[in-house]
Amino acid sequence: MNDKEKRHIFDNPRNVKRVIHIIYAVCALVFASEFFIDRHVDHPWEILFGFYGLFGFVAFVVLVLAAKEMRKALMRKEDYYDE
Numbered sequence: 001m002n003d004k005e006k007r008h009i010f011d012n013p014r015n016v017k018r019v020i021h022i023i024y025a026v027c028a029l030v031f032a033s034e035f036f037i038d039r040h041v042d043h044p045w046e047i048l049f050g051f052y053g054l055f056g057f058v059a060f061v062v063l064v065l066a067a068k069e070m071r072k073a074l075m076r077k078e079d080y081y082d083e
Helices: 013-035 051-074
Strands: none
Touching: 013 051
16 A cells, blocks of 8 residues: 555454454343343333344344345446436
8 A cells, every 4th residue: 555545444454353343242232231121012022032133133134135126126337327
């Protein structure tokens, strides 16, 4: 890399690994907090341990898969605006 180019904080792979480890730690803390938080549930399935984490993960996967399918329908050629 040239000295004149500005380096970003995530250009260093070690910093990327640190951020990933921090995200893992935060997820583990939030997941473990279910032992200490008294939840008032509206639906019976909310009683399951880790329900909100599982629900969020499944919702995220569904959104990503839906976006992949939408991309196929909405994608245009690279020179779409040049024509």
